[in-house]
Amino acid sequence: MVLALLGTVVLGALAAGTVSGLSLARYEAPGSESDRAQAELAARFGTGSADLVLLVTARSGTVDTPAVAASGRALTARLAAFEGVAETASYWSRGNPVTLRSADGRHALVVARIPGDANRVRSEILPRIIPEVLRGDAATTVRAGGGEEVFRQTVPLARQDFVRAELVVVPLVLVLLWVHLRRVLAAVLPVVLGALAMVAGLALLRIPLLYADLSTFALNLTLAMGLGLGVDYSLFMIARFREEVGLGRDRHEAVARAVERAGRTVIFSGVTVAASLSVLLFMPFDFFRSFAYAGVAVVVGGVVGAVVVLPAILAAVGDRVLSRHPGKAAGGTFWRGLATRVMRRPVVYGGVATAVLLLLGSPFLGLRLGVADDRILPASAPARQTSDVIRAGFPAEETDALQIVSTGAAGAPPEAVPGYAAALSRLPGVAQVDSAAGSYAAGVRISAGDPSRFAGAGGTWLSVVPSAELMEEDPVQLVSDVRALRAPFEVLVGGYPAELADYRQAVIERLPLLLGLILAVTFAVLFVMTGSVLIPLKATVLNLLSLSVMFGALVWVYQDGNLxxxxxxxxxxxxxxxxxxxxxxxxxxxxMDYEVFLLSRIKEEYDLTGDTSGAVVAGLQGGAPLITAAGGILAVSFAAYVSAQVVFVQMLGVGMAVAILVDATVIRAILVPAAMRLAGEANWWAPGPLRRLHARIGLSG
Structure with missing residues (x-):
């Protein structure tokens, strides 16, 4: 215990520096066409997508009123003078294009490109710029927006969401634990072990921070999972300790037996959870890899706390966590009765439960994939308010233009540009195309534009400005249309919509690998534990069924807007x-965590009796009350995030609470016993080679 206390102090010192090192990664796919287009634009033309958008509003008159125009030009020049700003443009500096002016004439845009990594832009440059440019003057008011500002405002809000949630969830979890365990120390220990898992997880994140950018959402995952796993693992260890004492063993023997049985299960569970999250390392984005690092780190902290620190505490003061009613049967008669009824009519109970879960998961069939924008922020956030005005008042999205840059040794023949620009302007959803040959709309040249803007070190580039309506509906389709249009010279298509399209495509392309890895790893863990081929397959199917409910809830709530x-x-x-x-x-x-806990009890009973049906009933009676209590408490810890202001955090809380509750109740209490009853002795079947393999590497007894 002394060593654990000293270790916690050291880990706490390391963890203290982790939070400031977290950031929000950008939506970009390294090596994609949009990524290469941005590199070409920056290197050859000194331009690129806007990182900061200033919305200038006339206090009176319109943006063409002389005083307002003078203020806008001065703001553009002032913004260009800031260190770190590579390029600026505005309605007034580009010859008053309609794409940078609102339909009512009251608003206009100033845009800036700020190169550099996300941390530098959001932590160093924008905090210096924003307060200075938002002052406005007698003629105008100014608001800030743009992708970098949106995500800069997201980070502190996400941290506030955590603090607010934890202020609610920690005392609530303590109360629930006391209700379940009826001893103060027994209720406090899981929370303490959860805190240890959090601290250890954050401290271990210092290692990947040395060479990778970690998302700020990894903090929320670490803290939510740390508390949840700490509670889960501690509950199972304490319950087994109580059980062993109830069988007549002295304190130290009971601790040893608890570690031997429940501790082994905790390790299996930890390996399963860590393996499920570690597959995210195969995603080519720091955003996903952040969660892999966080998941593995917090599991390590939770497992070490449960199998090393907690046994030491139980060996010292274990009498103070024992039940005040040791003669009371764990779980009472309810779970035994339920298991008996389910196994007597497995088809009826299993069929009804499956139908209900499929119905709840059916909204997932209407899934429509997109990419998040400023609306992950609450309506009160300044960057969100800026974007709302632009979305509602501007006919075109100049700041979200596609950029088409010529490549290849042949360059771009000047005579080919007019026809290509005209063809691009006729594509559905294109408001305007700007090029060295002029500006085009609906196939017609509408102005001479600014040819010098598109001149550079050989070749040229074109700006395809989408309409505001298209950006609301399907910007990815425009990217496909532009790339499908035959170009008269070699081109790369970049810009914000192309970055979204390439990011989404890269994520979708990795999904089969992700699914294959997670299924293979968890199958291997359950096989080593049980020696069965059927049980891991059954567990996979049932887990996917519970996850369908979670995804159905996400679609019904967050895509379709219900609630x-x-x-x-x-x-x-x-x-x-x-x-x-x-x-x-x-x-x-x-x-799989709950599957491991339940299966460990069933396998233990089966090894003693050889009776599958009896083992399932006994395992459910002994394990289901604990799984339901642990699942309910873990669901509460995630559900606390329902009050989050950042939609991503709220989605994580709502979705995980639904999945855990369904899994810990319907799946474990009804579908597992029904499936195992139908399979009978086949539950434990494996082909000869795998049986021999399990005899060498598996665990039994």
């Missing part, structure tokens, strides 16, 4: 694939 008023978010009609993929890995790991 948006109650939960306080703005639906966009699509789901960003990032958070659902993360939630799949977390929820799948935690589902």
């Amino acid at each position: 948006s008023g109650l939960l306080g978010f703005t639906p966009t009609g699509t789901l960003d694939p990032s958070i659902p993929i993360l939630m799949f890995c977390v929820a799948y790991g935690l589902s």
